[in-house]
Amino acid sequence: MGRQPCCDKVGLKKGPWTAEEDQKLINFILTNGQCCWRALPKLAGLLRCGKSCRLRWTNYLRPDLKRGLLSEYEEQMVIDLHAQLGNRWSKIASHLPGRTDNEIKNHWNTHIKKKLMKMGIDPLTHKPLQQQSQQEQEQKMDKSPNELPETSLQSTITEAKEEEKSLTSALLDYRATMMTMDDIDGFCTDEVPLIEPHEILVPVTCSSAPSSTSSSCDSSKLLEELQFPDFDWPTDCNTSNDNDENFGLWNDDFSDWGGFAKRQNKGSCW
DNA sequence: AATCCCATCAACCGCACCAAC
């Protein structure tokens, strides 16, 4: 006997969220806290499954989310953390306050992967591609040393390797710089520390308007305009409401939101 | 101006994990 589906899908809405749905969800969570996602849609008057609500909240509506592209520093952190943790996006995201696993995963697949490939780094192993292919070749040689034919391709490969070498050293230089920054902050990626929000100094270039999909457009407007009635906003944030980049300012007082979340989770489960 | 193609990212799906019983 298989598992029950997370929700009976009959009559439930799918696809992009409307501003109205967003508002319902936000209002409900801010009033009641997050708890029992399965029951939430009914109680909040939403025709969505609990899973969908949770995802919408954690990936898009949470007020502590940073919007916009990842900074160079964040990107480098993602790369370093990925080297240690692999595709454990939620773990990686936990080191980048205001970023979601989904966001990081998407950014990895669309930007970082390509960037690394261009630099001659294998995004899976984080090793230089040439070194990897050499290893693979050696393995092949071990298996069948006489099978490798000398082809004209090899000279081309050598040229490509030279190019890769320079790219790789460029990357290593870059990483060394980043490591120096880490040293300054007392951050060593080997330890994979939890970074306190106040330690993150990320230039918020939120002019990087939130994504352009239909639902997000509606919702970003909603988020800008929305007043959260029962929510104790950090003062910094209130003072910056007239600024389109205000989401970034959450970083300054992220701990307050953490406290809020804890409070909400602790006490107010209906 | 119309169409095609590609990149991006929000949202979905299915499985894994964990706590409660």
Next chain:
DNA sequence: TGTTGGTGCGGTTGATGGGAT
């Protein structure tokens, strides 16, 4: 100890916008 239900996670899909032709 096994079962069940709730939640979290990672992979994948599909809608959308923008650039190229």
